[in-house]
Amino acid sequence: MPIHSPWRADFPGIQALEAEGQTYLDSAATAQKPQAVLDALLGYYANGAANVHRAQHLPGERATRAFEDTRAKAARWLNAPSAQQIVFTHGATEAFNLLAYGLEHSFLPGDEIVISALEHHANLLPWQQLALRRQLRLVVLPLDAAGLIDLQHAAQLIGPRCRLLAVSQLSNVLGCWQPLPGLLALARAQGAVTVVDGAQGIVHGRHDMAALDCDFYVASSHKLYGPDGVGLLYAGAAAMQRVRHWQFGGEMVRTADYHSAEFNAAPLGFEAGTPPVSGVIAFGAALDYLASLDASRIEAHEAALHAQLLAGLSAREGIRLLGAPQVALASFVAEGVHNADLAHLLSEQGVAVRAGHHCAMPLMKGLGLSGAIRVSLGLYNDGDDLARFFTALDKALELLR
Amino acid sequence: MSLPANAQLALEAFGACPGWEQRARLLMQWGERLEPLDDDERQPSNQVHGCESLVWLVADPQAGHWHFRATSEARLLRGLLAVLLARVDGLATSELQTLDLADWFNQLGLSRQLSPSRSNGLNAVLQRMRELAAGA
Numbered sequence: 001m002p003i004h005s006p007w008r009a010d011f012p013g014i015q016a017l018e019a020e021g022q023t024y025l026d027s028a029a030t031a032q033k034p035q036a037v038l039d040a041l042l043g044y045y046a047n048g049a050a051n052v053h054r055a056q057h058l059p060g061e062r063a064t065r066a067f068e069d070t071r072a073k074a075a076r077w078l079n080a081p082s083a084q085q086i087v088f089t090h091g092a093t094e095a096f097n098l099l100a101y102g103l104e105h106s107f108l109p110g111d112e113i114v115i116s117a118l119e120h121h122a123n124l125l126p127w128q129q130l131a132l133r134r135q136l137r138l139v140v141l142p143l144d145a146a147g148l149i150d151l152q153h154a155a156q157l158i159g160p161r162c163r164l165l166a167v168s169q170l171s172n173v174l175g176c177w178q179p180l181p182g183l184l185a186l187a188r189a190q191g192a193v194t195v196v197d198g199a200q201g202i203v204h205g206r207h208d209m210a211a212l213d214c215d216f217y218v219a220s221s222h223k224l225y226g227p228d229g230v231g232l233l234y235a236g237a238a239a240m241q242r243v244r245h246w247q248f249g250g251e252m253v254r255t256a257d258y259h260s261a262e263f264n265a266a267p268l269g270f271e272a273g274t275p276p277v278s279g280v281i282a283f284g285a286a287l288d289y290l291a292s293l294d295a296s297r298i299e300a301h302e303a304a305l306h307a308q309l310l311a312g313l314s315a316r317e318g319i320r321l322l323g324a325p326q327v328a329l330a331s332f333v334a335e336g337v338h339n340a341d342l343a344h345l346l347s348e349q350g351v352a353v354r355a356g357h358h359c360a361m362p363l364m365k366g367l368g369l370s371g372a373i374r375v376s377l378g379l380y381n382d383g384d385d386l387a388r389f390f391t392a393l394d395k396a397l398e399l400l401r
Numbered sequence: 402m403s404l405p406a407n408a409q410l411a412l413e414a415f416g417a418c419p420g421w422e423q424r425a426r427l428l429m430q431w432g433e434r435l436e437p438l439d440d441d442e443r444q445p446s447n448q449v450h451g452c453e454s455l456v457w458l459v460a461d462p463q464a465g466h467w468h469f470r471a472t473s474e475a476r477l478l479r480g481l482l483a484v485l486l487a488r489v490d491g492l493a494t495s496e497l498q499t500l501d502l503a504d505w506f507n508q509l510g511l512s513r514q515l516s517p518s519r520s521n522g523l524n525a526v527l528q529r530m531r532e533l534a535a536g537a
Contacts, residue, residue, distance in 0.1 A: 340454040340475035348421040356453045370474070371453060399425055400476070 003304050003383035007293065010034045011380045021350040023388045028172055028200060028329050028376030029354055031225045033286070040285035041227065044278045052277055053251055053268065063277055070284030071267070077287050078217065079208040080234055087240075087267040088280050089231035092199045092220035093122040096166075098233065098270060099195060099216060100126035102243035103164065106193075109135035112161040114187070116141040116149045116178070117366055118171045121359045123197040123218075127166055137161070141183075143366075147174035147323025151182045158186040164193040169201030173358045173374065175325030177201070184214055193242070199223060204302065204327050206295060215239040221279065225378075226286035230279040233270075240266040247272040298379050302327065305377050305386065312390050316397070322372055329376035331358070337400045339371040345396035346373070351389050407487035408505075415484070415509040424510065428480025435483050436470045443472075449529045452522020454478055460533045466491045467534060471526065481514055481523055489530065497534045502527055 008014060013032035017024045024032065044066070050059035052067045068083070075083040089095040107113075113127045117140050131138040139157050144150045149167060158165065165187035170177055180196065187194045194214040201207060202219040209217060216239060221230035235243070245252065245263045252272040254262045263269045309330050313319050318335035325331070334342055343355030354374040357364045364371060375389060404412065411431070418424045438447075442459050449456040454475040461468045468490060471482045488505050489497060506515050514523055 338454065338475040341477050344475075344477045345421075345425055348425065370455070395422075399422065399429075 003301070003308060003386075005301060005380050005382040006297075007034075008380040008382060010036075010289070012038065014378075014380045017352070022352055023350060023385050023392075024352045025375045025377065025381065025385060025389055026352050026354050027203075027378035027381070028223065028374065030222045030228065031203070031378050032380060033225055033227065033282075034289045036285045036289040037226060037282045040282040041278055044281050049277070051274055063281070066281045066284065067275070067277055070280045070287070073284050073287040073291075074232055074234075077206070077291070078202075078234055079206075079210055081210065081237065084267060085209075085235050085237070085240070087233040087235065087270045088275055089233055089271075090229055090276060091222075091231040092197070092218050093231070095218040095231045095233040096122050096126045096195075096197075098246055099218075099243065100130045101246040102270075103193065104130055104134060105244055106242060107134045107136050107163055110137065110161060111163045112137045112139050112159065114139045114141060114154075114158055114162050114165045114167075114192070116167050117143050118147065118149070118174060118178075118360065118363050119166070119168055120172050120197065120199065121361070122199070123166055123168060123195075124362070127164075136163075140362075141167070143174075143323075147171060147176050147325075149178050149183060151179055151186075154183055154186055158183075158190060158192070160190055162187060162190045162192045164195065166195035166197065168197040168199075169207070170198075170204065170328070171323070172200050172329075173331050173360050173363060173372070174323035175327055175329040175331070176323055177326055180212065180214075184212070188213075193239070200328065205299060209234055209236070221283040221286065224283075224286060225290065226283035227276075227279040229276040230283050235266060240270075243270070245269055249273045251275075293379075301379060302377060305381055305383070306330075308383060308386055309375060309377070312386060316393070322367060322369075329374055331372040331374040333369060333372050334397060334400075337397065339369075339373055341400055342373055342393075342396055345399060346389075346392050349392035349395065351392045353389070405487060405490045407490060408484075411484045411487050412508060415511070418510060425477065428477050428484075430480070431483035431487075432476050432479030432481075435472055435479055435486070438470055438472050442470075449522060449525050451525030451528075452478075454522065456482070456522050456526060458526060458529055458533075460530070466493055467497055467530075469530060473522075478522070481511065482526065484509060484511070485523070485526065494534045498531060 011032045011034055048059045050063040052064040071086045072083040074086045113131055113136055128138055141149045141154050184194050195216045196214045198217050198219040203223050215236045217234040219232045222228035249272040252264055252269045254264050313332055319332050322331040339355050356371045438457055443457050447457045447459055449458050454473050456473045458471045469486055473479050503515055506512050
């Protein structure tokens with residue numbers, strides 16, 4: 001049975017790439033956008049741009065309303081109790097940096113920050129650098145053979161000096177759901193702040209912040225079919241009160257004098273300067289679009305594609321999967337073939353996959369690899385995309401072996 | 402300025418290449434012909450940073466003219482290094498600094514390999530060659 005995506009037609013980008021002979025299998029890096037997002041971007045600019053939160057005029061009012069509507073939509077998407085618990089940043093990376101700087105004051109030398117061995121650089125380097133600035137200990141949770149953070153080791157390593165746990169929900173390299181409930185419980189038992197990197201997780205399935213019960217959840221719009229330049233930080237009810245202001249400028253200030261100032265509370269106090277207005281508005285359109293789809297159908301479609309991807313890879317000799325991917329993506333290496341060579345020949349054949357270290361160099365070193373090829377799926381991918389990938393893979397391997 | 406003999410050969414071979422498969426085969430063949438580097442030359446100080454695949458580059462200036470040797474763990478990249486070295490072999494420093502390498506790869510039908518999004522490190526190799534030449 002060929003796998004067909006009923007949503008492919010909604011994405012001009014995937015169709016344009018196909019017409020150009022490109023098979024796009026790199027959605028974990030950034031996703032194509034539905035027509036609704038393109039319309040929203042054009043609509044905002046074509047109907048009159050305006051800055052948000054500071055003008056009394058009609059265009060400003062309209063932009064502010066649309067901007068704040070996205071906040072409400074994002075809160076609904078995550079089942080957050082209040083839209084005020086959503087802070088917009090310029091990307092997920094900025095959200096992690098916001099936390100690392102905004103929480104810096106709450107650490108004492110010798111305190112521990114706990115991350116895992118599979119973290120993306122965005123959820124590693126801000127904490128690593130904070131640890132260096134404040135003489136903290138960065139504790140790295142090891143993985144089991146399937147690529148999951150090992151809960152038994154975590155129970156040993158998340159100790160009384162742990163002040164913060166920051167872990168990924170869904171690995172961008174290994175494609176497996178991490179055991180968040182267990183990990184978060186261990187951190188909470190030590191009174192530690194909990195941060196979840198939802199950059200990949202948010203794209204696959206709906207996640208309920210009330211049920212997840214983390215202090216912070218970070219994601220980006222561009223992987224969730226929205227524009228780039230927009231990140232999202234969810235903060236639990238009281239969590240944002242611990243975070244100090246970190247970027248200063250317009251909009252985040254309540255009263256300012258030459259020598260002192262008072263700042264707004266979250267969310268506005270953490271959105272200094274002009275935010276990505278068009279991006280946030282169009283991100284709202286992406287959420288509307290996604291909310292209009294049948295989530296269980298998407299889940300079934302993605303599961304079927306993923307199963308076909310894994311089956312095809314395992315049917316080929318000398319292909320080694322990284323971990324045991326459950327959804328969305330698969331990373332692999334081919335025995336006796338350098339991943340850069342494979343990537344070169346796949347790209348010659350118009351197959352867009354990611355090669356290299358996937359912004360997780362320490363993880364790759366831990367796996368004893370210099371890099372890997374990652375195939376990642378979006379809801380618009382179909383069985384033909386995978387067929388083209390496998391044809392190209394066979395051809396490349398034949399040439400290289 | 403006439404082309405070095407090897408560069409002329411590369412131009413003829415790649416110019417006659419009808420498609421990506423033949424081009425890949427040819428690159429791999431050229432990669433096999435790289436002058437070897439000793440084990441002790443494959444050390445971190447000779448490594449070119451900015452490449453996802455490991456690349457080593459050694460300069461042997463000979464009477465004011467440049468001679469480089471390079472290798473990589475990736476086969477196609479070895480081929481790209483070979484056609485690059487073929488072009489720069491024997492150049493004087495001033496020629497190396499002004500050489501339009503984008504044009505060279507373009508002539509070979511390999512211009513995409515130089516695009517800034519490529520992480521194969523070819524751009525970093527060019528940069529490193531120029532630094533070595535400038536520091537000499």
